[in-house]
Amino acid sequence: MADSDIFSSKNLILASLFITGFATHARLIISSLLLIEIGATFNVPVGIAGQIVTAASVLSIVSALFMGVLTLRYNSKPLLQAGVIVFIVCGLGCYLASSFLSMLVSYSLAGIAGAMVFPMLGTIIGETLPPEERSKALGLVSAGQPVSFVFGSSVVAYIASSQGWRSAFLYYMIPVVTLSLLIVSIGIPKQSLLRENRSGSGRLVGYKGVLSSRSALSCLLGALLFQASMFTAWTYVISFLREDYLIPQSWATALLSVMALCSALGSLTVERIVTRFGKKGATTLLAFVLGLTVVIAYNPFSLWVSLFFVFLWAYVAAAGYVSGDTLTLDQVPEYRGTLMSLNVVARNLGATLGGLLGGSLLLFTNYNFFGVVMGMIGVASAVVYRLFTQE
Numbered sequence: 001m002a003d004s005d006i007f008s009s010k011n012l013i014l015a016s017l018f019i020t021g022f023a024t025h026a027r028l029i030i031s032s033l034l035l036i037e038i039g040a041t042f043n044v045p046v047g048i049a050g051q052i053v054t055a056a057s058v059l060s061i062v063s064a065l066f067m068g069v070l071t072l073r074y075n076s077k078p079l080l081q082a083g084v085i086v087f088i089v090c091g092l093g094c095y096l097a098s099s100f101l102s103m104l105v106s107y108s109l110a111g112i113a114g115a116m117v118f119p120m121l122g123t124i125i126g127e128t129l130p131p132e133e134r135s136k137a138l139g140l141v142s143a144g145q146p147v148s149f150v151f152g153s154s155v156v157a158y159i160a161s162s163q164g165w166r167s168a169f170l171y172y173m174i175p176v177v178t179l180s181l182l183i184v185s186i187g188i189p190k191q192s193l194l195r196e197n198r199s200g201s202g203r204l205v206g207y208k209g210v211l212s213s214r215s216a217l218s219c220l221l222g223a224l225l226f227q228a229s230m231f232t233a234w235t236y237v238i239s240f241l242r243e244d245y246l247i248p249q250s251w252a253t254a255l256l257s258v259m260a261l262c263s264a265l266g267s268l269t270v271e272r273i274v275t276r277f278g279k280k281g282a283t284t285l286l287a288f289v290l291g292l293t294v295v296i297a298y299n300p301f302s303l304w305v306s307l308f309f310v311f312l313w314a315y316v317a318a319a320g321y322v323s324g325d326t327l328t329l330d331q332v333p334e335y336r337g338t339l340m341s342l343n344v345v346a347r348n349l350g351a352t353l354g355g356l357l358g359g360s361l362l363l364f365t366n367y368n369f370f371g372v373v374m375g376m377i378g379v380a381s382a383v384v385y386r387l388f389t390q391e
Helices: 003-023 026-041 051-070 076-096 100-128 131-163 165-187 205-211 214-245 250-297 303-329 333-364 367-388
Strands: none
Touching: 003 076, 003 100, 003 131, 003 165, 026 051, 026 076, 026 100, 026 131, 026 165, 051 100, 051 205, 051 333, 076 100, 076 165, 100 131, 100 303, 100 333, 131 165, 131 250, 131 303, 205 214, 205 333, 214 250, 214 303, 214 333, 214 367, 250 303, 250 367, 303 333, 333 367
């Protein structure tokens, strides 16, 4: 294969990864911006309407466990394509939903889709790209999501204001996910460029392989703790800024957009950090800095100090997420699909447990103590990565 053909092939793979990360974030933009309208349509409170997201998260955890088995029986590309198709079915079902129950079921399909798509993206990166290019590729997947938020928020808001929330699924989510499916079909090779031989047999051999590696298990624990700190701190940051500094609601979208851009920058530049410190060193450093920035950001020195550390934290969170996945990716190469499926389980479980803990802390304490606890969880993930993982 000529050098120009390899370069073209890699560019198509990278484009496919970015577009997929971009497209699969569409449903979260719609649910984040239009949850009030969705609840009003079905005559349910916002708190109940928000359970469509919870249901998708729970289903994602369960589905990812099954994916660990499927990755040993099927190639990565068909599983990725199937996951993207399920996202399309999710969007169509939400558009056609005639009751809240049908909306709940349709939106929950995104959990199954995510459990298929995201582990396969990591697996394909591991199978088709050399180690020195994997952090860049994972960064592109991660960057697609905040870029999607910045671009998609205004598009979704415009569509919803003129034609209603259902049209956001029909005219935004379905087209961008369909485009992703087309690009994936063209850009991802049919077979791995770096095929790896698997030893052993049986449906649970992948899980046994992962469970036998202390470093792999430590990566999963580190990911769980990192996600608990990162996701929960992100969830409440705008509420903290509005309540403690009395910033107007009109600032919220602008601040979230800046945070999204900082996240995209972190995802796109993490390759340099990994090159400088190594995968383990970079992940440990970024997790430690994440914890410190959360503590400082949630303690009211001044609005501008908090904003500076919120934006720094958004950068570090995205970079640490990618760096952690890069470290995890190479732990047990022969069972990479199973490991990346369990990585999805660990991150979703971390977000769920972190959300429960964070909500409880805010019920009985305040944002300052909340920030200290969430920050220390981030530091704990750094300790796990530093002491118990290997490159």
